[in-house]
Amino acid sequence: MCGIVGAVAQQNVTPILLEGLKRLEYRGYDSCGVALHVDGKLQRSRSTSRVAELQQQIAQSGLSGFTGIAHTRWATHGAPATHNAHPHFSRDRIALVHNGIIENHDELRAELQAVGYVFESQTDTEVIAHLVDHMYDGDLFNTVQQAVRRLTGAYAIAVFCADEPHRVVAARQGSPLIVGVGEGQNFVASDAMALAGTTDQIIYLEEGDVVDLQLQKVWIVDAAGRPAEREVRTVQAYTSAVELGPYQHYMQKEIFEQPRAIADTLEGVVGIMPELFGDKAYKVFKEIDSILILACGTSYYAGLTAKYWLESIAKIPVNVEIASEYRYRDSVPNPKSLVVTISQSGETADTLAALKHARSLGMQHTLTICNVATSAMVRECELAYITRAGVEVGVASTKAFTTQLAALFLLTLALAQTRGLLTEEQEAEHLKAMRHLPAALQSVLALEPSIVAWAESFARRENALFLGRGLHYPIALEGALKLKEITYIHAEAYAAGELKHGPLALVTDQMPVVTIAPNDALVEKLKSNMQEVRARGGQLYVFADGDSHISSAEGLHVIRMPEHYGVLSPILHVVPLQLLSYHTALARGTDVDKPRNLAKSVTVE
Structure with a gap:
């Protein structure tokens, strides 16, 4: 959440900062701002509108400079308001932007107020600037x-200082930050995508790192203050990934990218083998006797779906935990359990x-299903499978979810094989079904016109129920x-x-009930x-397999899925639910890609 861009260069950095903010706006859009070093002074422009409005403000003011920082905000401390927007200043000498949450901000605020600092915002960020x-x-830097x-x-x-032109200092702890290296110019950002077209030479900062950016210098120290060598990687963050093309919204684009995303995620899978998840996977898979899945939001629902697969096919016990709850309760650890994390951003x-x-x-066997190969999650885990969904800009996850499911099904098969539960015939059958997924998804996407008609009716409602059984209960949740x-x-x-144990009390003719009805047991x-x-x-709205013998009638609306897809059916059945939400939002006139109060990449607790 929130996005940072910073730059020191021998040219005006304002266009670079603004372009970076546009690409990071999906991380937070409650407010945004830019601060620049101008003739030995700090100047800034802030807005509670979107980056496009900020760009107009800056164009009108002519604000420019060779050193600057910028930020797009998802509000935590303090309402979305101009005085709470970043960058924050301290005594017209220090300018600072911040992602994350400072837990001891009240203590520091009192300490700083006692020595004369006056606070203009309710943010924890202003505390850092004054400190x-x-x-x-x-x-x-020191x-x-x-x-x-x-x-x-x-x-x-x-952060930068009015007294030190051509210098930006940055630091990270628990929130992502990268450095972009150029010739006679250097950059910092929350994500390499912010710097696409400016530099492809990227350093991923590690926990506790502090970096000094100057025109000809990038100097990094670790949490202990020791000089640190960090690898410079060439990262192709393609700008086309954040171009809408013929689509009206990123969510729509990403829904329709799912066949390609699934195909890319499965590319290179010619057979089922533990090594798909890392060189040590076979040894780890032989040692474990259970699985613990940790995830949040949509990724949590992917984990719930995988539980059905893993216990049914691989015959291994699975617990699925909401990550934000797991660490705060007393649990019974099992050193022989494989800890699986699921995250789009990592x-x-x-x-x-x-x-x-x-x-x-004491649970040291770890594996992550993640969409970002360079993320902290991948670095922290022993094993990994990288989904290839590509950049997902829409806050409501779509293609990240279906690619997670594809990866989790591969994990199921690899574990089943390791445990002697997958015959060659079964492996061939499952692989054939997975390779057909892109074509099957295209057929589901063709249902869009029928779903649009339903959306017009849904748009007039304020409540809805979703029903599913077995494998499709987590899909109803999603x-x-x-x-x-x-x-x-x-x-x-x-x-x-x-339903009969309580929720049925809510059912009236004003309550649409969406039902997922595959032709299963x-x-x-x-x-x-x-x-x-x-x-x-x-009023029932049913997504039914063609051979499930459910027909439209009064109070019963049916859209037929193109084919029954067995255990992989959840990957197909979630797509019409995504389309229903998208078109209902369109009919209601809400902001599809940037829903209120939410943001992408949740990097705060």
Whole structure:
């Protein structure tokens, strides 16, 4: 959450900062701002509108400079307001931007107020700016090293000083930050994508690093203050990944990119083998006797789906935990358990913290399913499978989810094979089905016109229920989450058998009930649950396999899926739920890609 860009150069850096903010805006859009070093003074422009509005402000003011920092914000401390927007100044000498949360900000605020600092915002960030100013000794790099030792919590910061032109100092602890290396210019950002087209030479800072950026110099020290060598990597962050093309929104684009994303994720998989997950995978898979999955949000629902696969096919016990809860409860650790984390960004703070907690309890076998090969999650885990969804800009996850499911199914098969539970015939059958997924997804996407008609009806409702059974219960949960995220319709999902244990009281003719109805072993049970809804006047909207013998009738609306897809059916059935949410949001006029109060890449607790 939140996005940082900083630069020192021999040219005006304002266009670089603004372009970087545009590419990072999906991380937070409550407010944004730019600060520049102009003739020995600090100048800034801030806005509670989007980056495009900030760009207009700066164009009108003519603000420019050779050293600067910029930020796009997701509000934590303090409401979205101009005085809370970054960059924050301290005594017109220090300018600072910050991602993360400082847990001891109240203590530091009181200390700084006692020596005369006046606070203009409610943010924890302004505390850091005043702390740096208070400790400033004429050397910003040295000062920041000393100041961050006073901070408790998570942060990525970039700071510059009016007294030191052509210098930006940055630091990270628990929040991602990269350095971009150029000739006669250097940069810092939350993500390499922010610097695409400016530099492809990227350094990934490690926990506790502090970096000094000057025109001809990048100097890094680690958490102990020792000089640190960090690898410079060539990273192709393609700008085309953040271009809309013919689509109206990024979410729509990403929904339709799913066939390609699945194909890319499975590229190179010619057979099932543990080594898909790392050189040590076979040894690890032979040693474990259970699995613990840690994830948040949509990734958590991917984990819940995988539990069905893993226990049914690989015959291994699985626990799935919400990462933000796991580390705060007393659990029973099992050193022979494989800890699996799932994250699109690989920087999700709650999931990283849960992973570290599991390791502290003696669970050393770790594996991550992640979309970013250079992320902290991948570096922290013993094993990994990198999904290839590409950049996902829309806050509501779509292609990241389906590629996670594809990777988790591969994990299921690899574990089943290691445990002697997968015959060659079964392996061939599963691989054939997985290779057909892109084509099957294209057929599902062709259902869009029928789903648009449903969306017009949904747009007039304020509540909805989602039902699923077995493998498709987590898909119902994901469908309800999508509707909540981008339409602001209150939606809940239930295992269909639970309907009679309470939620049925909510059913009226004003309550749409979305039902996932694959033609599996539970379809007859599901039909009984649907009758319970119809008997109470409820309106059923059913995504049914063609051979499930469910037909449209009064109060029963049916869209037929192109084919039944067996155990991989969840990957297909979630796509029409994504389309339903998207088109309902379109009909309601909400901001599809940037829903209120939310942001991408949740790097705070």
